[in-house]
Structure formats: C-alpha cells, structure tokens
Amino acid sequence: METALSLTVGLFFIAGIYLMLSKHIIRVLLGIVLFGNAVNLLIFTAGRVASKTPPIISESAYLPAGATANPLPQALILTAIVISFSFFAFLLVLAYRAYNDLGTDDTGRMRLAEPESENPPPMGY
C-alpha cells in the first residue's frame, strides 16, 4: 500500500513541477494544486497505512487494544487542505485580475513592476 502511494506521490510531484515550469500563470496554478495534493498524500503515507481500526481507547485502558489508524496525519492534512484551498482561491482571483489589468498571463511579458528599459542611476551631475 505504501509503495503504491509513494509512486502516486512521485507522479503528482513530477506533473506539478512540470506545470510550474510553464510561463503561463494558469498552468503554474494548476501545477501548484497538484503539488499541494502531492504533499497531502505524502503526509498521509508518512503516517503509515497500517490499519483500518479507528483509534478509540476503551475507558478502562491506557492503550488501544491492537494497531489502529494514525489520526495525526489526517489532522495535519485537513489543516493543509484548508490552507491550500484558501490560497488557491486567492491566487485564482489574483491571476484573473492580473490578466484583466495587464492584458497577459505570460510571465515573460509581465514587466510592469520591473520595466526592461529602466535607466541606471546618473553617473554625476
């Protein structure tokens, strides 16, 4: 199980990084989504996929009876999902706004903040 999940994580990373290397913002954003999901799966796998038993301890015991599922990675992933979802929503709006305002989604042509034809400071006066 862990092997299959690890390979999936690797594929997600490959696809995500490939997309992030694009010049176009929308592909970069899709790459970021894949990247984020790869990390979530990675944390899930890192917590070991050993058992389907829920981690509930009976009232008179210190420890659960047998092996149980690990709840902590799921808590971590839930947090990460909420955060990456809100980030992605913001980035989508920002990219759309940039496309409207700057008229392009090609990062090579987004040079408003760093104009290509800027003079160096004067050498004297």
Place this chain on the structure above:
Amino acid sequence: MAATGGTAIDLAAAIITAPTAPADWLVIAPVVIPLLTGALLVALRHRTGVQGAIALAGLALTIVCAALLFARVSAQGPIVMTMGRWLPPFGISFAADALGALLSLTASIVGFIAALYSLRDIDIAGRRYGFYPFLTLMMAGVGGAFLTGDVFNLYVWFEVFVISSFGLLVVGDDEARIDGAVKYAILNLIATTLFLIATGYLYGVFGTLNMADLHRKMAAVGSEAPMMTLATLYLVAFGMKAAAFPVNFWLPASYHTPKIVTSALFGGLLTKIGLYALLRVLVMIMPAERLALSPLIGWIAAATMLLGVLGALAQSDIRRMVGFVLISGVGVMLSGLAVGDAAGLSGAILYAVHSMLVVTALYLLAGMIRDAGGSFSLEALAGLYDRAPVLAAGALLLAFAIAGLPPGSGLWPKIVLVRASLDAGAGWLAAVILVTGLLTTVAFGRVFLLAFWRENADNPALAERRRKVPHLAFAALIALLAPSLAMGLYPEPFVAAAKNAAAGLLEPTPYVDAVFPGRAAP
C-alpha cells in the same frame, strides 16, 4: 500496561491536570492580542475612522506583553504553554526562549511604528480594503512563528502571515502592485509547500513534530534516516523565505510595488522569519547536518551579499535599491549561520534585530523622500538638503547604520561576524562582509549626493507632486532611529541578549526541560 477493570485511570499520564499558571499565559499574548484586535477590526471594517486607533492600541499592548515576556525569559529561561491539555509531544506547545522572545519584541515594536506611519499613508480606500485587519493579523502570524514550539504549527503561522501579506500587498491602486503580487504570491506559496514537504518527511522519520522532542530524538536516529535530504529541503524552503541567493528573485520583483508602509513592514519582518526558522531547524534540531552544509551556506551567504549590493548599485528607484540592500543583509546573517559557533550565531541574531529596525526605517525614509522630493527616482530627485534638513540628518544616520559605520547599529553585528569568520578560518567570508559594507556605503553615498546635495533644478512636474512630510512620519522615523542609535552607542545589553539567544540554540537543554518538565528521554 492496560489497567485492570475497575481501577480509575490516572489521567496525569496523558493530560495536563494542573491549570496553566496565569503568568504563563504571557507566552501566547503576543499572538492572541493582535489576533483579537484583527477580529475586532474585521467586525468594525466600515468604521474607517477608528480602525487606526484600535490597531495602534492593540499593537501597543502587544509591545508591553512582548517586553514582559522578554524580561521573564531573560531572567528565568524558556517558558512553555501547551494547548488543549494534551501533554507534549501530542499537544501543541508554545515555547518562548531567548531568541523567540527577543525577535518577537523587536517585531512588535516595528509593527507598532509602521502602524503609526500608516495613519497618514493609508487613505480611506485602503482602510476600506482592510489594511488594518491585515496588518494586525500579519503581526499575529509573525508573533506565532517566533514563539511556537512545533514544526507544523510553525507552518501554520507562516501561512497566517503570508496570506495577510497578500492582502496588504494588493491594497492600493497602482497596476504594478498586481504584477508584483502575482510573483510574490506564487513563489511564496511554493516555498511554504516545500516547507510542508520537508515537514511531512520529518514526521515520517520521527513520528513527532515537537521541536524539543525532535531535538531529543535526533541523536537516536543515526545514519539510517535521510537527514541530509531533510536539512537541504529546509534550507531551500526557508532560504526562499529569507531571500537567499539564488531563490530570491521574488523580492526585488514585488517589495517596491505596494504602499510604502507595507514595503517597510515586509522588509523589516518577513525575511527575518525565514532566517529565524533556519536557525531554529538547522542549529537546534539538525546541528550535524548544518555542519555538513556549512560550506554551501557560506557560498550562498557570499553570493547573496555581493549580488544584493551590486543590484542596489544598479537601481535608480530608491525603493528597489533598499530591497537589494535588504537582500545583501540576508547574506550577512547567513554568514553567521555558516560559521555556526556561538559568536557567529550571536552576530547573525544581532544583525537580525538591527536589520528589522533599520530596513523598516529605510523604506519609511524612501516614502518621506518621495513626499519631500516628489519622486522615488534618483534621476529626478534633487535639492532635498535645502528643503528638508531634518530628513537629511535622518537619512545620513540611517546610511551609516545600514553600511555598518559608527554610530549606527550595523557596526557591532558586523564586528562580531567578521571576527567569528576570521576565528573560524574563513577569511574570505570576512572579506566579503567588509566589501559589502563598502559597496553599501557607495550606494547610499550616491543617494545623498544626488537626492540631497545636487542643486535643485526647476522641474514643475516634480514640484506638483511634492507635499509636506507629515510630522507623524518624522515621529515614526525617530522612533526607529532611537533604538538603532542606542544599539550603536551602547551595544552591551543588545550583544548580551544575542549571546544568550545563541547559547539557547546551541545548548537547548533548558528549552527541552521546560517543554518536558521532569521527564527523561524515552
């Protein structure tokens, strides 16, 4: 050790039974107060008239709490508070040690002063967009990052201040800010995702993310775990946050685009959090890997310093120039991490405190130069020495401070770092620090020459854009200059605090004992 039926379970084995001492609540005060202030400001978002006053009050209270926390931590060592009653490493701990308390105090002072400047800089439209809620929530994230004792929680606080910084970045009406925000947002998101990847692996190896617990378990792992991979991932992720070469191109692309007070806050605080995280993870948790990476960090530091300051020499926009100088300062701090002994680390920490104050002041100064001279560009600015003599005095003192000349605060951290590099046998690193200082002096000397001393040419377009520099801006500049000058003229308490913080990183036994009171390593 299953209990027999009928016996009462001793909850003390898993749960904190004693309530937290009221004084220990101080640990979370620098986070909770700005968070509550931010929530209040969101609720009152239509009352633009009172937003500034509420934010100032909240941030002033934060300074008081951060100062009390710093005083207590200096006197009695690390203070810990664990959330949700679960014993660490299961409950999330907030742990204030000397380093975290020192940086959170400095950050809260910088945040308050920036808020003071913003009263005249942020107009009604900016307030309606939510400048003050974003500002206070970002300060909550910054405080949380400095005080948390858990790696995943550190990731959460990173995201809190990053998303608030996105909000701050897009407040305004200039199209360049959208361009800058796209690059800042995407590259910062990738950096925090790399941080999360490393954290996932860290959890897979150790089964814990509590920093004190990680420190205890590191020795037992030996060579089977891929620790070098982990350390390198953290170096890339936090290096990106700290704006270290070659992953720093988002900073010059974005830091000059928003409102000047936003640039000031970002420049003062955000890169230093990346550096803090590097110190915490590489020095306290993975010292062996830091030692192995030390030559690489040294080269990164040298490249960051030199390319940063060369970039500054090539800019005619003052804001962009300050951004590049900020980058070269990151290189100076990284050189302390590369040396890695008590002296090098205390130099890096001292420089972080200096850089928080002085870089914020430099951005505010750029805003005041724009007010007094009508432009940010060195091509257009002239005659400010006549028109704004007080501003000229402030600019000169700040130029000395950032270049590392007396009486500025940059002198002492550079002395400590140069000496530490020489003692560690890295003379070339010391030489790079000194050359960077010289080139910074040239860059700021030129600002003085062109913007202040050059004779005033009549330029009606420029004259139209001039306005009176508000008194509040001078107050903010002086409030930042005062601690910087104090550090330059009487460095003893600052150096002692930095040494104390570095010692806490290198020998974190008191920190671990505070997180796990009375329990031996498993």
